[in-house]
Amino acid sequence: MTALASTSVETIRKEIFLLAARALGDPHARTPSGRYVALVTWLAGSDEAWLTRLIGWMGRHAGLRDLRLAALAELAQARLEAGATGTRHLLDRSLHRADEPGELLAYWLQWYGRAIPQPVKRGIADAAVRLYDELAMATYDSPGAPLRFADVLALTHPVPQGTRQAALFRHAIARRRGDLNLIPASLPLLRARRALYWIPANRRPALFERPEGGRMLAEAAMTWPAARRWLLGTMTGPAWAAVVPSMTYQDRLAHLADFDRDEMPDEIARQVAGEIAAPAAVLRSGVTPLEVFAAWRSAPDSRWTRALKAALELSLANVPALPGRTLVLIDQGDLMTGPADNGLTRADAAAIFGVALACRAAHAQVVILGTTDATLPVRPGESPLDLIDGFASIGGSTSPARAIRDRAAGHDRVVVLTHPDQAAQAAEAVTIPGQEHVITDVTSGWFTAIPHVEMARTADWPF
Incomplete structure (x- = not known):
């Protein structure tokens, strides 16, 4: 920190913003470095208002999440050292996705130990109450997470809002122990997903041939990655047709060649092509010519050609x-x-x-x-x-x-x-x-x- 002492606040601002800006383009620059943390720590004590606005801006860019959470943790620590109030509210409003309470808490445990100050504990607990629901649990509470939902609950002790969330919290703890069978009736999404996994693996592809197949996947909120895992990695045309509604614009672009290889029905393919070429969809997605061109090269001279030509022209507006x-x-x-x-x-x-x-x-x-x-x-x-x-x-x-x-x-x-x-x-x-x-x-x-x-x-x- 001594090396930063004689540096002007504006110079520090420029350097830390440059690190974040470059990380927008370079995925390898998205892990907080020692220099980044030092800059954040110094700025947290000298220009908290600007750093808070920077954290808010980073929240609009998904690729900057690790940098944002590191900055948020260091700002919280600086505020605690200064005896400032409002840290609990700052943490709560700055966590946007249901995996972030666990990621922020994992960062804190790594750098500051298991003695979690009350404002930090309560801010993360407030965010957990706000963000944890059935869909969040199905999406983010995985063994590969830095901390499971149950770990966050055990360390921060949030008070659930209502009986349904109380049941969810109890089930999160049961899941952490490996008990996946006893799902309360008040959690229909998780019960629907469990019912899908009860179907023997060799019978799962046949579900998509039945009229109720798409409905069952929708009730279980099965995204395309979840459906592919459920099918043990082997997708079919009808399977793609069932999960297309849950796919983002970029997801669909990236899998056009898969749609062709797995023989997606023509009727569904025409709907997808129409959505790919829709001006509002292109602008809303933020897709760029690089992504459209990659799809073009992956599926040359195909039923997607006309739609991709239109999308490529439209995507220039996102440059x-x-x-x-x-x-x-x-x-x-x-x-x-x-x-x-x-x-x-x-x-x-x-x-x-x-x-x-x-x-x-x-x-x-x-x-x-x-x-x-x-x-x-x-x-x-x-x-x-x-x-x-x-x-x-x-x-x-x-x-x-x-x-x-x-x-x-x-x-x-x-x-x-x-x-x-x-x-x-x-x-x-x-x-x-x-x-x-x-x-x-x-x-x-x-x-x-x-x-x-x-x-x-x-x-x-x-x-």
């Missing part, structure tokens, strides 16, 4: 419209032939991300780095698919660093989409402080991360 002049360097060299995490090659992911960003930018210059460096004209209203068709074959030994030195002049930002082996040299070549973005593992989160990283430079907070 930030960057102001000023943007240089986008898209590496298509030999190193980019390997796979990316989203099922595309690194080259494909870089290509669709780069052209989508350029299509929305106020003014963008796109340069493809391959056997030669070639500028790709971007005209207003042009489709990302049409732009990608103009890419040359992948290959060549590229130098993003050289391309930056040759072309960055006159631009307000540089976005470099390249291989990890090229990243260090590329970063050293950039001379636009705060608005350089060297991205090696392309994810949809980087569309959100780029403008937020730039906010850290200007202290233009989104909260």
